[in-house]
Amino acid sequence: MSTFRHHEPLKYDGPHTTGALIRLLNEANDAMKPWAKGREPKDLFERRTWEMAASHATFFSALRHILEIGPNVPAGKSVDFVGYVLMWVGCVEHHHYWEEELYYPKFAIGLHTDEIAKEHVSFKAGLDQMQEYLVACLPKGYPYGFDAKLTTEEKTKDFDMAKLETIVWSFVLPLISHLVGEIVYLSPEKLRAAQTVKEMQDIDTWNAAYFKNQLPLDTFLTWLVLHVPVWSEFPPVPSFVKGIICRWIVYWKWRRWWQFAPSKPQ
Numbered sequence: 125m126s127t128f129r130h131h132e133p134l135k136y137d138g139p140h141t142t143g144a145l146i147r148l149l150n151e152a153n154d155a156m157k158p159w160a161k162g163r164e165p166k167d168l169f170e171r172r173t174w175e176m177a178a179s180h181a182t183f184f185s186a187l188r189h190i191l192e193i194g195p196n197v198p199a200g201k202s203v204d205f206v207g208y209v210l211m212w213v214g215c216v217e218h219h220h221y222w223e224e225e226l227y228y229p230k231f232a233i234g235l236h237t238d239e240i241a242k243e244h245v246s247f248k249a250g251l252d253q254m255q256e257y258l259v260a261c262l263p264k265g266y267p268y269g270f271d272a273k274l275t276t277e278e279k280t281k282d283f284d285m286a287k288l289e290t291i292v293w294s295f296v297l298p299l300i301s302h303l304v305g306e307i308v309y310l311s312p313e314k315l316r317a318a319q320t321v322k323e324m325q326d327i328d329t330w331n332a333a334y335f336k337n338q339l340p341l342d343t344f345l346t347w348l349v350l351h352v353p354v355w356s357e358f359p360p361v362p363s364f365v366k367g368i369i370c371r372w373i374v375y376w377k378w379r380r381w382w383q384f385a386p387s388k389p390q
Contacts, residue, residue, distance in 0.1 A: 134297040142191055142289060145296065149188040152300045156181035157355060159307050164360040168324040169312040175331075176310060178358030179219060179348075180303040186212050186351040187292070189386055194285040197384070202283040206261045207268050208381040209288070211347050213255045214270030218344065220244050226334070230327050235318040240309060243302045250295025257281065257291060270344055272378070335359070342374040350382060354389035 138144055159177035190209055197205045224244065228237035255269075261283040262268060262275045315324070339345055348359050349370040359366075375382055 134301050136297060140290075140293045142195070145191055145289065145292065146188050148296065148300060149184045149191075152304055153181050153184040153188070153353065155304050156184070156307065157353075159311075160353075160358065161355045163357045167312070168321065168328055169315045169319075171328065172315060172324070173307060173310055173312050175358065175360070177307045178352065178356045180307065181356060182348055182352045182358070183212070183216055183219075183303065184300075185353050185390060186215075186347075187296075189351065189390065191289065191292070193384060194288065197285075201383075203262060203266065204380040205384055206258050206283050207266065208384040210255065210258050210268040211270070211343065211381055213251060213258070214268070215344060215347055217251060217255075218270045222334075227327075227331070230330065232318050232323065235314075240306055243298075243306075246298035246302065247295040250291060250299075253294065254288070254291045257287065258283075271340065272343055332360075335361075341369070342377050346370040346374055346378070346382070347385075350385040352389070 134148070136144070136148065156177045159173050160181050165171045165174050190212060194205070194209075220241075223237075224241045228241055231237045259268065259275055260277075260281040261279060263279045264275055264277060266275045267273065268275065319327075345359065345361070345365075349366045352358050
């Protein structure tokens with residue numbers, strides 16, 4: 125029988141304001157800090173938790189930034205801002221694809237990672253709605269998302285930040301609940317109890333190769349570098365990749381999106 129229990133969505137009965145959303149995301153980000161701060165741990169079990177928590181913290185930080193700057197984006201830049209927001213959607217979706225199809229199947233049956241992945245349904249409809257709405261705000265042939273695929277339909281909507289916030293409210297509570305609860309469940313102590321060192325070495329080796337060879341440098345990795353919280357040294361790539369390649373060389377390919385990224389680590 126699984127020891128994993130689905131988390132109840134966060135309870136929030138107050139007004140659905142921008143400020144309330146930002147406070148919820150700040151609290152979630154703070155919950156990740158003990159696990160994700162600093163350099164990549166040398167310990168195999170701590171490293172798995174650190175990487176997952178840092179990814180989640182980056183999702184929280186980036187969404188908070190979107191909400192903070194969105195109301196002040198000029199109308200003339202709204203299309204590129206939509207493209208920027210779609211990178212957040214694409215990165216979150218890929219993260220959960222990676223978990224469900226590639227990463228979690230590598231863990232011992234006793235850890236019940238399949239039960240963790242089942243929580244994704246609690247916010248998937250909201251993420252899908254967010255992507256559908258944003259894509260409808262783009263002209264035909266505009267690149268978007270994790271793999272920069274092109275839109276195939278003509279633009280049918282004008283971007284409205286208030287509409288976007290309404291959609292975010294529809295899924296943000298279960299999303300936060302899942303991302304925070306997942307880290308508690310996959311703490312180093314629980315990983316040690318379920319996995320052997322050899323198993324973790326194999327997972328670590330596979331994951332490092334996947335990160336190096338499968339993730340696009342110009343979209344996903346650059347997005348991570350630009351949005352990871354200042355207190356974490358994630359992602360685990362050489363400093364010249366973060367400081368030079370991502371911020372200067374490949375940055376320019378999608379500068380239409382990165383113009384909205386934080387000007388300095390937050």
